[in-house]
C-alpha cells in the first residue's frame with residue numbers, strides 16, 4: 251500500500267492513504283465547501299497552499315473541464331476523507347499529491363486551533379515520515395512568496411469580448427478566476443486581461459472605463475505594481491476589486507490588511523449589507539482581510555460571523571470592492587449583481603469621457 255504523510259507545523263505527522271504520488275509543501279488550509287471541487291481546485295488563489303476538504307466525499311459527480319476556473323490545479327496537494335477515483339486520477343495526471351482516508355476533522359481542528367500553518371506532504375511506495383518533515387522544513391509562509399503573482403498571471407495582455415459594445419475593463423490578473431472574465435463578458439464588456447505587473451502605460455493603452463483588480467494568491471503587500479496602478483488611476487477611472495483586489499485597493503488608498511487566523515473558505519459565508527440590512531450567502535477563499543479601510547473607503551458589507559469587511563465603497567472616488575466571490579463558481583449566485591454595479595459605475599466614466607454629440 252502507498253504510504254502517505256502530512257507533517258504539520260510543530261512536527262505532528264498524520265497518516266492517510268496515498269491517492270496521487272509526490273512530495274509537496276504549502277500553507278495548510280481548509281474549505282467547508284460541499285460542492286464545486288473542480289472550481290476550487292482550479293482557483294489560482296490556492297497557489298502555494300495545501301487544500302483540505304472538510305466535506306467528507308469529494309468527486310461524486312466526476313471531473314469536467316467546462317467547470318474549471320483555470321487550465322491547471324493550483325493547490326500543491328489535496329487532503330480529503332474520501333476522494334473518488336475520478337478526482338484522484340485527475341490530480342495524479344496533474345502531478346498534485348493527494349491523500350484520503352485521514353481524519354479531516356483532526357486536520358481542521360488543528361488549523362482552527364493553530365491557524366493556517368505550514369505543512370509537508372509525502373505520498374509514494376517508499377516515502378517515510380521524514381520525507382514529509384523535510385518538505386515542512388523547506389516550506390515558506392505565504393508572505394515569503396514575494397513573486398507569487400508571476401506564477402499565476404498571464405504573461406501578455408489577452409482580450410475577451412472584443413466584439414462587445416459595452417464598457418472597457420482593464421482586469422489586472424493577479425490570478426483571476428475565469429468566471430470573473432465570463433461574468434463581465436456576459437454583460438457586454440470588452441475585457442483586457444493584463445499581467446499582474448502591468449505598467450501605467452499598459453493600462454493607458456487600454457483606456458479603460460474601469461480598472462478591475464482580480465482575486466489572487468498570497469499576501470496583498472506583495473502586489474506593489476497593482477497597488478501603484480490603483481493610486482495612479484483612481485482620481486480619473488472607476489476602480490473595482492474582488493478578494494485580493496479588495497485588499498490591494500485598501501492598501502493603495504491608505505487602509506491596512508492583516509493575516510487572519512485561518513481565513514474564510516467555503517460557499518455559505520453570510521454577509522450583511524449594512525445599509526439595506528439584507529444578508530446574502532457568499533463564496534469565500536481568503537486568508538488575509540482588510541484591517542482598517544482608511545480615510546477614503548467606507549465599509550458597506552460585513553461578515554456576519556466575525557464582522558470583517560466584505561464590501562468597500564470609495565468615499566471620494568468611484569470605487570467598489572468585495573472580499574467574497576460574487577462570480578460564484580462554486581457557490582451561490584446571490585451577489586452576481588456586483589458586476590452590474592461595477593459596469594454602471596464604469597458607464598458613468600465613459601459618459602464623462604465621451605461628450606454627447608448634440
Ligand SMILES: NC(=O)CC[C@H](N)C(=O)O
Nearest residue numbers: 465466468493494537538
Ligand atoms: N481569493 C483571493 O483573492 C485570496 C486573497 C488573498 N490571497 C488571501 O488569501 O486573502
